[in-house]
Every structure is written in structure tokens, then in C-alpha cells.
Amino acid sequence: MPVKNYIHQIELTPPEQLDTLVENRRVFNLQNCEFNVFESYQQAYRVPLRFNDLVISSMVRGKKVVRIFDDPAFEYLPGETAIVPANEPMFIDFPEARFSDPTQCVALTVDSSYVDQILRYLNEYYNCDKYESNEWTLRFNQYHFTNDNEISGIINKLIRICSSGDKTKNIFADLSLKELFIRLMQSQRLTQATLESANSTNSNRMQYVLHYIQEHLLEKIAIDELSRKAYLSRNMFFKWFKEQFGITPLEYITRERIRLARQLLADKQNSVTSVSQQCGFTDVNYFIRAFKKAEGITPKNWQSTITD
Template sequence: MKRRNELEKIALTQPKLLQTLVENRRVFNLDNCELNVYESYQQAYHIPLTFNDLVITSMVRGKKVMHLFDKPSFDYLPGETVIVPANETMIIDFPEAELQTPTQCIALAVDAGYIHQTVDYLNNYYNAADEGHQWKLQFNQYHFENDTEVSALINKLIRICSSGNGDKNIFADLNLKELLIRLLQSQQLQQVAQETAVSGSNRSRHHFVLQYIHEHLTEKIAVDALSRKAYLSRNMFFKWFRDQFGITPLEYINRERVTMAKKMLAIPGNSVNKVSAECGFTDANYFIRIFKKTEGITPKAYQMICTR
């Protein structure tokens, strides 16, 4: 199944310029980051790769199998991003790489001082004093499915870093800061959602709001009710939610409903209309539109893949 929010394809290295058929590397250096483009043209296993700085990697073509943090290995596919701390060795397999179908991956190594500046910025300007939350990169959450904004930022950074523009450090700085903030917000959302599932809603307004959403996911969820849970006005609630999690409340609700719908569509006999209604969508056409936007295919097509 084609994944959504894949990166734009990067031109492959000309064959006569290849230095190696496994993890051939092109590098573009900037003031605060280093863009590496890796390509592999033959099967290989247990290839180590380590960076001295934190690295943001994203798959462009093909498939790798990643071994990280003594965790179970996982398939790494286009439309996904992985972050790895400095001096952590990735062990990588290339089970499907061939001359005609190479893998291609970017690795954006980011200066530690720049990361600290960005995290300090978030703690100074995107924190409510009464919540006691401190922004920080977490490596218990390191594997992401790209959203539209993350893909757009990475695509833009690739174009900037590989260009000959004399001002590219300025533009890279702006886009890199936004990318880091998006990833931090995504981690924040994952962390709060996991904590809410385990221990309920009695920790912070983050947990109260997500708990309420999940308890009422199959019903109509009023924004005023969410605002009250957060003890904020309607307008301030929208801004707070976006600042904390990087998406709007409606985007989060729809995303969780689509996740529920995918499980139901995998059960033979469930119609699209039934799944739509039971997942809290009042309009089946709206459900189909949101599902396709999120998953890249219609609910019916997804159901056919799951049940064939």
C-alpha cells in the first residue's frame, strides 16, 4: 500500500560517480546542520551507521530494516521519519536493494547547540507556567509517520541544503527550527496520549482534554466542552492545543476516528456507512473524504486490501 506524505524523489547519483553500492553518500554542509543523502544498490545486512550529532532521517525510496536502542527491528519505509541521538549506532539491513530499485534515505545531522536553543525557545514561549511541563526531545518515541507539514519542511530543507543559494543558511535555519518544533509537538502528543491511556486524566489539562476526546470519540464532541476541560476560552483553547500538539483539535479527533475505523474496516461484513456512523462521523461522504486524506486511499479500497 502506498504511504501518504512521502518525500519528493531526489535525483539518484550518476552511476560513474558512485563510490560504493551500499550507503553511497552525498553531503551538503551548512552552519547548523549537515544533509546526507544515502543510496544502496545491492542487498546488505547489519551495516552500522553512527553520527556525532542528533540526526533526523527520512526514507525517500525503497525499504530498510532498522535495529535501534536494543528494541525489536522494524521496517523503515517512505513516508516515515526516525530521530536518533548523537553517538547512537544504527544497524541497518537492505533486504530489497538492487541496481534498478535502490534505497534512498536522507539524514539531517543537527548541531547540539542549535537544538538547545530551539528547546529553550519552546520552554520560554510555548509553556503554560501552571503546568510544570518542560519541552525536550525524547528517544522512547523516535519513529514517526510523516504528516503533511513534516514532509513539506523536509522537502524544503533538502532543496535549500542542495542549492547554490548564498542565503541558504538563513532559510535552512528557519525551516530547521520549525521542523524540530513539529517533531517535539508530535512527541508531546504521543507521550500525553500514552499516559492518558495508562493512568487516566488526573495529571494535567493535556490529559483531561485527551481523556475526554477518547471517552466521547463515537459521539459529537463540542469544542465548548473541550475548552471547559482545559479551563480556557474557545479561542485560547484552539491556540493552546495547536501550540502544544502541532495540530488542531478537529485534526486530532478525525485522526483518532480514522484509526478506529481502520480496525472496524478490517472486520468482514462491516459496511463503510456502518463504520462511519459508529466512529462518530455524521456524514459518510465526509468520512470518506477524511479517510482518503489521512490514508491516501478510500475506506472501501482499504477494506478490500484488509479482507482479500
């Protein structure tokens, strides 16, 4: 599993102020959003939950099991976020919650008209590719994911803003919410484009470039060559890629090589040096550093955790 970026611990509700032991709720109201802290102090199963507005939820402590969209239930753990559309029913289990070890999550509910306003503005003034239509939109087929550093950082900032007594907090919350939506959509766009590029190589510039990267992961990939594939100058290509996906092309290439390395390391007959070479890394020490940054442990230690 990739390194998780955790939401900062939030002080638990004092026992004398608890209204319920299952999904006790604290709420902070702002102009365009509502910040909720939910805590559960005892086991419970199939607890129904529904929000009237779009919700961005992040786990802080403990474990939940969530059922949504008629999909299979998934474990919801610290370091993870879920995005759920308005009025979508959820059912939640709390299999490990105890008074001494409660679950805690935060939930930002955002007014749908405010979300629409953000999307209209981005599509009108910040379309990332003037040659192709790449609409800014939220995709709910990617509703549960591991936090990256950017997303966890913005959520932590929003928690501080929403729970503060600062009279200007609505202004700062507005700026941070816009940034959060942009980061979420960039991450979703990259995941979606990577999946689509495996099946369609020439539908658009985005798929063509990502497909080329996937096909040449084991080789040296020159940025100048990617720029030519995209029919952009080197500088414009970097700018275009970062605006599309929120990361640089080099960061994406490294990320995909690490993903491939995990698959190869699952075979314990493959040495770290061999995997490094097979994944297109020319320096094994750089591979080890990059792998540890992404996974939290070295490739050798990661390999030792694999059970036969």
C-alpha cells in the same frame, strides 16, 4: 496504514562518481547542520552506522531494515522518518538493493549545541501552557514514524536549501530547522499525551482533555464543552491546543475517529454506514471523504483489502 507523505525524489549519483556501492555518501555542509544523501546499490547486511550528532533521517526510495536501541528490527520505507540521538549505533540491512533499483535516504545531522539552544529558547519564551509545565523536549521512544504533511514539507524545503548554491542558505536552513524541531516535538507530545491519558485522566489539563475526547468519541463532542474542561475560553482553547500539538482539536477528533473506524472496518460484517455512525460521524459522505483523505482510499476499498 495512514497516507504517507513522501520526500521528493533526488537525482541519483552518476555511476562514475560512486565511491562505494553500499551507503555511498554525498554531503553538503551548512553552519548548523550537515545534509547527507546515502545510496546503496547492492544487497548488504548488518552495515554499522553511527553519527556524531543528532540525526533526522528520511527514506526516499527502496527499503532498509534497521536495528537500534536493542529494539526489534524495523522496516524503513519511503514516507517515513527516524530521529536518532548522537553516537547511537545502528545496524542496517539492504535486502532488496540492486544497481538498477538502489535505496536512497537523506540524513540531516544537527549540532547538539544548536539543538540545546533551540530547546532553551522555546522553554524560556514559548512555554505552551503558563499554568502547567510542558517542557519542549525530544523523545527518542518515538523515533520512527510516518511523515505527516507538515514534516515532509519542511524536509523537502531543507533539501532544496541545503543543496542550493544560495549564499543566504544558512539563514533559510536555520528558520526551517527550527520549524522542523517544533513540528516534531508537537507530534511527539500528542502521541505521548494520548498514551498517558488512557491511564491517568487528571494529571494535567492536557491529559484530562484528551481522555474526555477518547471517552466520548462515539458522541457529538462540542468544542465549548472541551473549552470548559480546559478552563479556557473557546478562542484560547483553540490556540492552546494548536500550540501544544500542531493540529486543531477538530483535526484530532477526526483523526481518532478514523483510527477507530479502521478497527471496526476490519470486521467485514460492519457496513460503511454502520461504522460511520459508530464512530460519531453524523454524515456518511463526510466520513468517506475524511477516511479517504487520511488513508488514501475509501472505507469500502480499505475493507476489501482486509484478509480473513
